Amino acid sequence: xxxxxxxxxxxxxxxxxxxxxxxxxxxxxxxxxxxxxxxxxxxxxxxxxxxxxxxxxxxxxxxxxxxxxxxxxxxxxxxxxxxxxxxxxxxxxxxxxxxxxxxxxxxxxxxxxxxxxxxxxxxxxxxxxxxxxxxxxxxxxxxxxxxxxxxxxxxxxxxxxxxxxxxxxxxxxxxxxxxxxxxxxxxxxxxxxxxxxxxxxxxxxxxxxxxxxxxxxxxxxxxxxxxxxxxxxxxxxxxxxxxxxxxxxxxxxxxxxxxxxxxxxxxxxxxxxxxxxxxxxxxxxxxxxxxxxxxxxxxxxxxxxxxxxxxxxxxxxxxxxxxxxxxxxxxxxxxxxxxxxxxxxxxxxxxxxxxxxxxxxxxxxxxxxxxxxxxxxxxxxxxxxxxxxxxxxxxxxxxxxxxxxxxxxxxxxxxxxxxxxxxxxxxxxxxxxxxxxxxxxxxxxxxxxxxxxxxxxxxxxxxxxxxxxxxxxxxxxxxxxx
Numbered sequence: 001x002x003x004x005x006x007x008x009x010x011x012x013x014x015x016x017x018x019x020x021x022x023x024x025x026x027x028x029x030x031x032x033x034x035x036x037x038x039x040x041x042x043x044x045x046x047x048x049x050x051x052x053x054x055x056x057x058x059x060x061x062x063x064x065x066x067x068x069x070x071x072x073x074x075x076x077x078x079x080x081x082x083x084x085x086x087x088x089x090x091x092x093x094x095x096x097x098x099x100x101x102x103x104x105x106x107x108x109x110x111x112x113x114x115x116x117x118x119x120x121x122x123x124x125x126x127x128x129x130x131x132x133x134x135x136x137x138x139x140x141x142x143x144x145x146x147x148x149x150x151x152x153x154x155x156x157x158x159x160x161x162x163x164x165x166x167x168x169x170x171x172x173x174x175x176x177x178x179x180x181x182x183x184x185x186x187x188x189x190x191x192x193x194x195x196x197x198x199x200x201x202x203x204x205x206x207x208x209x210x211x212x213x214x215x216x217x218x219x220x221x222x223x224x225x226x227x228x229x230x231x232x233x234x235x236x237x238x239x240x241x242x243x244x245x246x247x248x249x250x251x252x253x254x255x256x257x258x259x260x261x262x263x264x265x266x267x268x269x270x271x272x273x274x275x276x277x278x279x280x281x282x283x284x285x286x287x288x289x290x291x292x293x294x295x296x297x298x299x300x301x302x303x304x305x306x307x308x309x310x311x312x313x314x315x316x317x318x319x320x321x322x323x324x325x326x327x328x329x330x331x332x333x334x335x336x337x338x339x340x341x342x343x344x345x346x347x348x349x350x351x352x353x354x355x356x357x358x359x360x361x362x363x364x365x366x367x368x369x370x371x372x373x374x375x376x377x378x379x380x381x382x383x384x385x386x387x388x389x390x391x392x393x394x395x396x397x398x399x400x401x402x403x404x405x406x407x408x409x410x411x412x413x414x415x416x417x418x419x420x421x422x423x424x425x426x427x428x429x430x431x432x433x434x435x436x437x438x439x440x441x442x443x444x445x446x447x448x449x450x451x452x453x454x455x456x457x458x459x460x461x462x463x464x465x466x467x468x469x470x471x472x473x474x475x476x477x478x479x480x481x482x
Contacts, residue, residue: 008033036120115139125382133335143328144268148177156182161208193223204231211378239378262296268329272297303327374403389437395423404473
């Protein structure tokens with residue numbers, strides 16, 4: 001890469017399924033002094049083009065699955081000048097450089113790196129409707145790798161299965177953690193229940209990380225039937241809460257200990273954990289462990305979490321408030337977003353936007369999100385992004401998007417729409433309209449249409465009262481997150 005008209009600090013993108021080559025990029029790009037920008041291949045081309053343009057990506061690694069998208073981005077993104085094809089062999093498709101050709105070039109001395117140097121930018125949704133890039137340093141990434149090593153007790157004997165997408169930072173954290181202790185890596189292109197269980201069994205994997213939606217799919221599809229998972233010692237899960245009964249079914253089905261991880265991109269990503277002992281003793285009915293099964297765990301070593309009131313003062317034990325996080329894993333800010341950075345980082349603390357209460361032992365119990373965000377199937381969806389797409393329909397006068405409970409995905413996207421007078425819109429039409437502007441997983445799964453003369457409820461300041469719209473869908477539940 002050092003010979004591709006790149007300078008220290010330039011952004012380099014990856015648009016790929018899971019693979020050993022994808023893994024190598026996590027070391028090569030930051031190691032060469034560049035900045036890793038691992039792209040979510042589930043995004044629409046329009047969203048990918050915005051991210052690449054916003055961060056001035058100059059070189060993009062693509063595999064066969066996303067070669068056409070890469071070529072389209074090459075035409076749309078002014079800064080992008082080189083596509084590197086990661087397929088087999090040294091004969092690349094037209095307009096690309098072969099990955100193998102780069103690997104075959106002579107070794108060079110790598111430039112020295114500093115802990116506080118920028119190593120990666122990971123884009124997350126934004127409350128303004130535009131994705132924003134969390135800037136992570138070498139210190140941030142290595143700190144979180146240390147958290148993974150410590151929490152999981154990783155050693156050189158561990159074999160980690162990359163089943164979740166490598167573009168997710170949770171997988172990236174384990175990329176460094178497993179490598180640090182000299183463990184082994186196993187890759188499948190993407191999650192699929194049978195392929196995941198087969199890889200765990202055939203490759204004698206000792207650990208992996210799956211989100212609750214994935215675990216539910218494995219349990220429901222019978223993929224575990226007859227599988228020999230005796231090597232599997234620990235299964236990590238995160239991204240959304242997992243009901244206690246499902247925790248028990250997962251522990252019994254996989255026959256291993258469970259570890260919950262809570263965090264976000266801005267925390268590189270781990271902030272808290274609930275370890276195997278907490279789960280094991282909790283599922284045996286022993287207190288206080290049994291009560292903790294509903295929690296998101298306690299802060300990992302070196303990280304502090306506080307629950308604060310709206311005025312910034314510390315909340316009492318059991319009192320809900322916003323989670324603030326401080327530690328060596330916290331990002332330095334958002335790329336080109338000084339105002340959003342100033343709001344998110346306050347006196348060295350990151351404002352998570354999650355509402356929780358904390359018990360006397362420091363365990364966090366997440367009950368709601370202050371941020372206007374939905375987590376569906378482990379993916380973060382900012383409602384403003386969906387609303388922007390809905391409002392592009394010429395027949396929409398008002399719209400509000402929010403999450404409603406779903407047994408499989410935790411939450412799904414729901415839209416409540418007021419059409420313009422005389423306009424006729426169907427649910428199918430509106431969803432298909434949105435498909436041209438946002439990723440498939442962000443699409444509304446259901447739409448409620450109000451009468452043209454029935455506006456959405458608003459505050460005295462004119463703000464749509466989404467909580468009033470959401471409340472009926474969450475009646476009977478003790479928390480408003482899926």
